Amino acid sequence: MALDEKYFSLAEVLAVAERHPFYAPGVQYPPHKDAILAIREQVAARAHTPDLSSQPLLWKSSLYKTIERLVDDTDPQNTFRQGIYASTTGGGSSPKPLFFATDVAENRQQRLAFGRFLGTVGLVTERDWVVTIHSAGELYRSLDLTLELLENGGASVLAAGQFMLPEAVINLIIKYHANVLAGDSTQIVNMVHYISSLPKSEREKFKLDKIIYTSESLTPGQRAQIHSVLGADLMICSLLGSAEAGPYGFSCPNITGKNQSGDGTAAYEDFVFDTRLTLMEILPATVDEQDENQTPSPIPDGEKGAIAQTSLIRLRNPLVRYMTGDVGSLHDLPEQARSFVSQSAWPHLKVLRLYGRDRRFSFEWSGNYFEFSTLNLLMNEEIAGILQWQVILEKMVESPLESRLEFRILLTRGNGGAKEKISDRIKKFCYVDASLERKFGILFVNDMGDFVRSPGARKVIKFVDRQD
Template sequence: MLLESPTMIPNSNYSLADVLSVAKIHPFYVTDVQYPPDARTIEAAREQAAKEPIEANLRAQPLLRKKDLYTTIERLINDTDPRNAYRHSVYASVTGGGFGSKPLFFATDVHENRRHRANFGSFIQNMGIIKHGDWVLTMHTAGELYRSLDLILELLENAGASVLGAGHLMSPADVVRLLVDYHVNILCGDSSQMAQTVHYISTLPQEERAKLHIDQIIYTSETLTAAQRAHIGAVLGPVKICSIMGSAEAGPYAVSNPDLTGKNAAAGYEDFVFDTRDTLFEILPPSFSENGSDPVPMSEGEQGIIAQTSLARLRNPLVRYITGDVGSLHPLPEQARGLIPDIDWPHLRVLRLQGRDRRFSFDWDGEYIEFHHLTTLLNNEECGVLQWQVILDKMEGSPESSLEIRLLCSPRDRDLISEQALIDRIRTFFHAYSGNEYRFRLTLLKDLSGFQRSSTGRKVIKFIDRFN
């Protein structure tokens, strides 16, 4: 049966023709355009596009690469010229995955942002993630320019839930106390927070655990591993595991609900439902290189690199953006038809997400760490790092991940930053703080013997993944 619906908000996203008309005059896509168009220019472009007799052609637009996007964003953030519309009336959300001295943000028009959140909250409710009477506690991050807490609070409230904003600094003991005191039935956080909190609950006496009434979790960021899912089930019982997918560039755009896609908890992928009126995806061949040409998208069911186009972003459009994720497209299972409003069914598809393309990045504590950003940081001459290694591992006796950074540095001199400044810079990059301190380790080595090396060439392995 269909779920009880909140006050519906009409879908107010933009047409593909609208989005492409702005992309053609925007510095994200045209190198000789200095500033994003103002409101009058955008409206004129939309009016002109409406007069075009041919259908909008997405593939006529070049692919957008992350490094090119953020090179342009950095220029626009630093330009205080009054003509620079990029800095006007924007919602600023920093990109995850670490940053250097100045974080970069994808600027979204404040009104587009609120409208998108309202639409997506309604989508969350229609997809069965939230039902009437749900109480949610969220542990998402706030502060240091991160906006995930206010995003989740607003989305779930728009979906009809009552939501408690615990945030990321509250201890697991205090989180559990709130869960009990307010009879919360849904626990929400990024996947690393979920693993940490559930592990803490597993250490409680049975009489304390019996006071909890959690029947569902909603997680974000990287996909839960099979071991983490099994641990959650062993500790909390047969809870429903749902997820919300989003990014700083596109905002929220898909949800995972096993009632719709099936209860397959196989390791390695997660099925997300999205609305083609909100976002479009293309799947590019796995052999595709970020520096390569524009390939022909793959067929339904074939796995490859994901390129995304948002129909919720107009002022600063996101068109054919290479997300760095690997996945495939599928139809929504017929079994879900009775759970979906008839008006929405033709527009819904499944994005089967396999995870990050590990040629370019890895996941740590709910953030995507880009290898080229990491290399730029550690190869900076003033840091004096002679050799480095990053090890993503499993915590002993826990499903949580740990991260160790091993460094061999030259002796400090006047041309180099201090050892403490280097440590602080690295901790900032990896967003290390009191909540994940026990899982983060930075080791300064005296020689190469402390590095793990390849068995053949004896080369230092830059990144070692023992977690996935």
């Protein structure tokens, strides 16, 4: 992957961060382009070794608050609103959509470089025809992101989108002899479930040899089902990114070596990333959002902890020591990857072993992440009449590869007539459409005995995870 002047040094990123409202509360607006150019020239003129560990951590709550202020400010001096690529962040759980603004040129350059990288390591090839069922709309842009990345990698991509029925998607695959299906993990599982219902004569009309998925990791059971339906030789690959950082990691069995056999027993996913483009730190699990000035040092490679990310691509609106809300560890590339990675790139690549979301801050259901802080605000302050509530996430009895989300709610006396209004508000918050109704429920209970309680203090557990 060729790097050019569009990629920035850590010293440049930290210098811009010093004058950006994300990190300096007293600064009203981000620096304009001329000011950023002057900052880069100043950095180049002095010999300075940057110290990332001295930079305070950036948490989602602080970031979102600043973004909301900048978005609402229409003053012509507000550079945050000028020439930006915008997409939603926060996993869709915020009652008021917030987005992360990226410089348009920086965004396009990142997509070009990362897409070409996917081509050089063989995740996609010029022979691949990809049908993508990724989503778009309501500021969500995974469809155009996937299209551009895979096209830059050399593939031919057909934009099916999220509204095309499974039957139509299969017809598209057959008509154009597509060999790759892409989508978020929930979409992939649903499509594979549909394919499993087709008669053998229909399934023999097409051959998929690769799945490329995004969003939450596939479970071992889901991987086993995919291989059972589509064949043991099917390659399952994944892309990793966010609205805040853009695309930055990928998983491919040729390189990471995991789940090729289909047993999928590991409770993690390995992603390759380039340290010239993004820096990942693994911090102690004890880091606390309430301590605004903490500057923890990373723990050694191989140890599990909280992930902090610094982008060397985002300069205009820097991302420095950003707490992603995930748990992971860092590792070297396996030796088997040498046949796919050039010798020049090898020293710059690392493996991020991703274990999933940090349960202290959020949970995932059906492709969306829900922040506990936002859910608490909704249930405790924004909806009147709720005395007690609880959220239960569990495997579906009739479909163990999928999860059901249930809200249990105890209303204050005299509020029984508000059930429909409250239900509608919660469904809107959780983005429950017709396709998700069977996996979602709201139970209005009569007393505290209907809640799941802690065994010792008998407290109502706000979030109950029964997926394991």
